[in-house]
Amino acid sequence: MKDLRIVGRRAGALAAAIALVTAGAACGSSSPSTSSKSSSSSITVAVAYPAPPKALLDQFTKETGITVNWVNIGWDDLQTKIAAAMSANTYFADAADVDWSKVGEYEKTGWFIPLNQYFNVSSLSSDMPQLGTFIVDGKLMGMPFDSSFIVTTANANDFKKAGVTSMPTTLSGWSSALTRVGKANGMASPLDIQFATAEGLSTCWYQMTAAFGGSVLSSSYSPEFTSPSSPGYKAMTWMVNAYKSGLVPKANINVTDYDGFTTEMAKNRVAAVMCDYSGSVASIYNVPSSSSVVNQTEYVQTPGSTGPGMNVANPDGIGIPRNAKNVAGAVKFIKWFTDTENQAIWAGLDGPKDVVSTFPLPARLSSFKLLEKAGNIGQASQLAAILSAHAKAPFPNGAPPWYVQFSAAVQTNIHEAAAGQETIAQAVSAIANTVNQLKSSG
Amino acid sequence: MSTRLRRQLLPYILVSPLLVFIGALSFVPTVDTTVEAFFRVMPLDPPTAFTGVGNFRALFDNPVVITSWVNTAVYVAIGVVASVVLGTAIAVALRRRFRFRGVVLALVILPWALPSVVEAVIWSWIYNPTFGVLNSALKSLHAIGGYHVWLGLDRWLTIALIEVVQVWQITPLSALIIMAALQSISPDLYEAARVDGAGPLASFRRISLPLIRPAVAVAAVEALVLSLNIFDQVYILNGIAPLGSSVMLQTYVTTFEDLNFGGGYALSLLVTAATALLSMGMLALLYRRTEGAVT
Numbered sequence: 216m217k218d219l220r221i222v223g224r225r226a227g228a229l230a231a232a233i234a235l236v237t238a239g240a241a242c243g244s245s246s247p248s249t250s251s252k253s254s255s256s257s258i259t260v261a262v263a264y265p266a267p268p269k270a271l272l273d274q275f276t277k278e279t280g281i282t283v284n285w286v287n288i289g290w291d292d293l294q295t296k297i298a299a300a301m302s303a304n305t306y307f308a309d310a311a312d313v314d315w316s317k318v319g320e321y322e323k324t325g326w327f328i329p330l331n332q333y334f335n336v337s338s339l340s341s342d343m344p345q346l347g348t349f350i351v352d353g354k355l356m357g358m359p360f361d362s363s364f365i366v367t368t369a370n371a372n373d374f375k376k377a378g379v380t381s382m383p384t385t386l387s388g389w390s391s392a393l394t395r396v397g398k399a400n401g402m403a404s405p406l407d408i409q410f411a412t413a414e415g416l417s418t419c420w421y422q423m424t425a426a427f428g429g430s431v432l433s434s435s436y437s438p439e440f441t442s443p444s445s446p447g448y449k450a451m452t453w454m455v456n457a458y459k460s461g462l463v464p465k466a467n468i469n470v471t472d473y474d475g476f477t478t479e480m481a482k483n484r485v486a487a488v489m490c491d492y493s494g495s496v497a498s499i500y501n502v503p504s505s506s507s508v509v510n511q512t513e514y515v516q517t518p519g520s521t522g523p524g525m526n527v528a529n530p531d532g533i534g535i536p537r538n539a540k541n542v543a544g545a546v547k548f549i550k551w552f553t554d555t556e557n558q559a560i561w562a563g564l565d566g567p568k569d570v571v572s573t574f575p576l577p578a579r580l581s582s583f584k585l586l587e588k589a590g591n592i593g594q595a596s597q598l599a600a601i602l603s604a605h606a607k608a609p610f611p612n613g614a615p616p617w618y619v620q621f622s623a624a625v626q627t628n629i630h631e632a633a634a635g636q637e638t639i640a641q642a643v644s645a646i647a648n649t650v651n652q653l654k655s656s657g
Numbered sequence: 658m659s660t661r662l663r664r665q666l667l668p669y670i671l672v673s674p675l676l677v678f679i680g681a682l683s684f685v686p687t688v689d690t691t692v693e694a695f696f697r698v699m700p701l702d703p704p705t706a707f708t709g710v711g712n713f714r715a716l717f718d719n720p721v722v723i724t725s726w727v728n729t730a731v732y733v734a735i736g737v738v739a740s741v742v743l744g745t746a747i748a749v750a751l752r753r754r755f756r757f758r759g760v761v762l763a764l765v766i767l768p769w770a771l772p773s774v775v776e777a778v779i780w781s782w783i784y785n786p787t788f789g790v791l792n793s794a795l796k797s798l799h800a801i802g803g804y805h806v807w808l809g810l811d812r813w814l815t816i817a818l819i820e821v822v823q824v825w826q827i828t829p830l831s832a833l834i835i836m837a838a839l840q841s842i843s844p845d846l847y848e849a850a851r852v853d854g855a856g857p858l859a860s861f862r863r864i865s866l867p868l869i870r871p872a873v874a875v876a877a878v879e880a881l882v883l884s885l886n887i888f889d890q891v892y893i894l895n896g897i898a899p900l901g902s903s904v905m906l907q908t909y910v911t912t913f914e915d916l917n918f919g920g921g922y923a924l925s926l927l928v929t930a931a932t933a934l935l936s937m938g939m940l941a942l943l944y945r946r947t948e949g950a951v952t
Contacts, residue, residue: 295913295914301700320701323701324700412898464786466786468806468808468809469808616701617701619914619915623897627897627898627899631898634810634900636812
């Protein structure tokens, strides 16, 4: 999950960075020695998520004696923070975000410690379907703490107004339906896809490629998108054409995914989001204080080229940086944070008061069962069905270690293609060249 | 230790904390960056190895980096000219005392006092194509038919609008520097000129301009340095898109997005060299002795 969690994205990052340094300093003062890693009574947790409710964090402190300094930084900025701190061999947190896309990189650089000695992989894997995403060469680099995956959401009211009662399952059907929806609801551009140069644009391309029935890279990390008949090429063409034809608002050239959800879909300026996040309906669109489409939106099957397409899974994980000062405390926290009941609570088991804002779905199937039993989150069973039947990893063999450079090439070139600065063929060629260079050097 | 020796050592003792501070925070990192610029430093592809000018060659082979240099040249040209011209105009306007001058001065200084991140966020709302003030105002004035996407589609428009934000921020400092110089000019000179029949324009051209030239030089160099190092405004308003990318943004991308620290160090070194050379050139051009400048 990327820009969904970019709250106050760039401006906030600055303040958060200061907070992180302050928190780190505070933690450091209570734990002057890195050798006695369990002696400190506080830990700093740096993730791209709002903190769990204070009462529950206080409960954790009461149970373990560990105080949690929670630092919420926008996803893109957090990755920079991690790279800067780890390259400088500097402490910045005891537990931090390990995104699915970063697993290969962290294993290769050794920036995060393997968690195998603290967590039993074989016993957890049956309850955590996406645990394998965080394992590289047998090393567990992070513990998944959600089951985020890309979905398509639609405003059912807007579609009904246009006479679309059953959602199209093909992309061509989807395009014509959206044109009707736009006209019926007075929307010049009814579809939200982000085109800002941010991670969400890369992820959307992987999603659209999956919807066309393929992957962008092969299991040996070779480009699979260079042929015009390939799913990746078709996906990019479809996205750019959607932008150029006006199906997507022109303003989206500088709109990140989270901005799109909150300022476009939640305000009913668009009727559908093509690369939305599982959890948006409950955590964004159904929040009365900030949404004008409460109880109007729903998850729909992602359209594909000939029928329902696949959904790309992008779970978030949490791990322990190499320079953590309180490893024992961090392990206790991760166990608590990924616990069956707590996972269900973050998603709404005990009602809205304990929900972690923007939290998509639990990482554990056992948590899903608790939610389904309680019946107090919308479409839990539909999401569970999508997760089990349609969610797939964007890269068949896990994210490549050079993912960050690859993603930068993807987002900048698709952005340039949409802005009319280069053609689709040029964008594809530039991304493929980057992949080939990275493969040959890495 | 003799009293004389102690007296001789005292200045050194007094400045030593500052020297240590500057050395630790400026000199050491500069030396480190200079050395590392000649090494291949890539955490994802170890080991670190000496590469000579390899990092620099790679930078000049990278079209995105070249684009960012061209963009930066435009940022600098607009930034220096606009901030000095506007700064001089504001300084002349605020030179004489008038009612509420203090309030006006405070308002003029405000953009300079605000963090550049905050300003860029404010301007991102002004430029917002869906509900931004710019579109709304222009449409109310019937200057545009429909709402426009201002940033991200046209390279030169994007650069110009980003630089507007930068100029808005740095002009107050130029105005203050030039105003201080204006206020130091003896009123007798203007009085003498008036007696000789010189009008306001002639007085400005013949008296003010020559005497404020050193201040203009300082303001221009300040604008040059800030424009050459423009980052926050570009990053917030246009992301990492190459279209409006500046060389400092590209340094960030090379270092933290590509994790190519050697390349980032090399680019930083080039920016530092460019800043030093251009600043010296500008000072040499503008900062002339003022003695006898009044003709």
